[in-house]
């Protein structure tokens with residue numbers, strides 16, 4: 001493929017729905033913990049509404065301030081897909097709004113993630129489809145291209161390949177490679193169950209706090225002073 005920067009790959013190697021659904025109901029924080037606390041999209045990319053994100057990535061590399069390729073992705077993406085838009089973090093121009101998001105909703109897309117800005121935020125906040133973005137501005141997009149569809153992109157410091165699994169909640173988004181997904185989902189589920197037991201122990205007053213005892217701190221070299229600061 002020679003026309004780097006202006007090309008469209010129509011096919012995405014999507015993981016099976018069963019593999020994706022293994023993450024349903026798991027807090028994103030627990031999933032990320034089981035990836036050694038890596039692979040989370042930068043905190044500036046936030047949920048616009050309360051809808052939970054889970055699905056395979058359909059990627060767009062957009063020219064700054066331009067959404068021609070994003071519009072094309074709306075036509076090419078399949079129900080359940082998450083359109084991931086890399087505009088290099090630029091927030092001077094919004095690259096989507098209510099008209100486009102109504103089309104995404106109508107198509108049954110899994111969600112939209114933009115390392116950039118949106119507009120028509122009042123309507124987007126009320127939508128049942130998950131939308132994540134870095135900023136809001138009324139200043140709209142141009143529609144000229146170039147750009148690319150379904151190549152690896154970078155959003156919030158994380159590489160996203162077409163077909164990677166994205167999971168998002170109020171905390172943010174984690175990106176999972178399909179080949180690692182089964183193991184990570186199993187570990188995250190076990191962690192969630194362990195946390196449920198921790199919550200019960202907190203209520204029962206039986207939670208083991210020995211890791212934070214005075215002895216544990218002294219062993220680390222901490223000075224513990226039974227007096228006022230003066």
Ligand SMILES: O=C([O-])CC(=O)C(=O)O
Pocket residue numbers: 067095096097098099100101119120140141
């Ligand atoms: O003009 C655009 O392409 C973005 C927008 O506001 C909309 O989709 O409503």
Ligand SMILES: [Mg+2]
Pocket residue numbers: 096097098099119120
């Ligand atoms: Mg609009």
